[in-house]
Amino acid sequence: MENINNSRLSIAPSNSAFLLIIGLITLILIRVFYVINQSSQPRSSTSKQKPLSTLIVLGSGGHTAEMINLLNVLPKNRFKPRYYIAAATDNMSLQKAQVLENSLLNEGGVDEVRSAQFMQIYRSREVGQSYITSVGTTLIALAHALWLMIKIRPHVILCNGPGTCIPLCVIAFIFKVFGIRWSYIFYVESIARVRRLSLSALLLYKLRMADQLFVQWPQLKSKYPRAHYVGRLM
Structure with a gap:
């Protein structure tokens, strides 16, 4: 017993x-x-709009060029401070972002340059890297993204395609779930994507991590109904 x-x-x-x-x-x-x-849910605008700290993810090739074009029409006083992040192996993207911010200084916006910072992050997967070895590099990238997100704590994340954005968006989504920080994720698909989303966009779309995902071709809107068709932006 x-x-x-x-x-x-x-x-x-x-x-x-x-x-x-x-x-x-x-x-x-x-x-x-x-x-x-x-x-x-749609976002309601308030009469007294406060500046929003903004994390801008840059990518090699045409990604950065499209992002710079988008930033040229972005109200800078609304989205600041701005944090530019590119892959550690991308030596050109941050230079282009610095040129953009320096142009603001030339226009007399001294505070604009002071409100910009430039950072690098480990890449999850290099071009041509095997998927097996990319598991380890992805974990490293996630750890680095966690450290960056704790440091920056942005209100807005703006990205347009590079795989570098995925670890940052994953950490941002986890922060939302646990009430640490609510970062709005806005993804603008590249104009080069006409018939199907890029892998980065597809992941954010399927996992519903992006607050809004914008496409520039009506074919994509028809195929992915939760996306927002905005026409050509670039």
């Missing part, structure tokens, strides 16, 4: 721990669905 009682006592804590885990998982799932639902 004593052995039976002891076994019952040992089972009880196990059941409690199991129920606690199930409860935590349930709460997290509820929070995830809440975040996804809130992210899909």
Whole structure:
């Protein structure tokens, strides 16, 4: 009888721990669905608009050129301070961003240059890298993205295609779920994407991590109904 009682006592804590885990998982799932639902809601503008700290993800090739064109029409006083991030192996993108910010200085906007910072992040996967070895580099990139997001804590994340944005968006989404920081993720698909989304856009679309995903071709809107068709931006 004593052995039976002891076994019952040992089972009880196990059941409690199991129920606690199930409860935590349930709460997290509820929070995830809440975040996804809130992210899909339209944003209301306030009369007194405060500056929004903005994280801008740059990518090699045409990604940075398109982003610079987009930033040229962005109200700089509304989106500041600005944090530019590019892959550690991308030596050109940050230089182009610095040229943009220096042009603001030439126009007399001294505060604009002071409100810009330039950073680099480890790339999740290099071009041609095998998927097996990319597992390790992706984990490193996620850890680096976590450190950057803790440091920056942006209100807005603006990206347009480079895979570098995925770890940052993942961390931003996790921060939303756990109530650490609500960063609005805006993804502008490249004009070069006519018939299907890029891998980065597809991941953010399928996982519902982007608050708004903009496309520049009506074919993409038809194929991905939750995207926002805005016509040609570049």
